[in-house]
Amino acid sequence: MSRILRTEPNPVMSKAVEYHGFIFTQGVVARDLSLDVTAQTKDIFEQIDALLETHGTDNTRILQAQIWLKDIADRDAFNTLWTAWVPEGQAPARACVQAVLADPRMLVEVMLITTK
Template identity: 50%
Template sequence: MIERLHTATRMSKIVKHNGTAYLCGQVGEGADVAEQTRDCLSRVDALLKEAGSSREQMLQAVIWLADMKDFAAMNEVWDAWVPEGHAPARACGEAKLARPDLLVEVIVTAAIDG
């Protein structure tokens, strides 16, 4: 069974299937990449909780940066947020994001509490 939460015409914020939660891309507010990353990851936390999952159950993360010059600053926030021993498979690349003020977007897939 597929369960979709917060579904609109274009997308769902969470899709649950076969013990896995797929989150839509999350962005954050803030003046720099560190602030935006912290806010973005706070939103990921809320969606993971709603899906019945957590940071410890992340399977994969895809991170898009508007500019790779922000890689170190984003990683500083990311590294503090990921629980030790629970790092997901991860990819990070540079992409033109949906709005010029956005500096980072994070997409997470996680296992669901069974």
């Protein structure tokens, strides 16, 4: 049976789950929810970089991204940072939608599937 590696699991979720070289992240949100969408997005990318590094991979190996924005009008601001963060020619399959998030101060949430 293949081993499943769970990163920082709690009763509700894990920060990431690794199985057969695939890494599935939690929905990552900013640590400081008082920030604007640009600063929240930068913080999310920093957290994702660290999480992927823990699993021996990086943002060149993203297969799929799910992005939730509190306000779809923030999509251009998000995409400016996204295109600077994702290496050229390495864009994953992706969905980006407007959503009601768990805390009204959350402006963006990102969930990834990557591989090693």
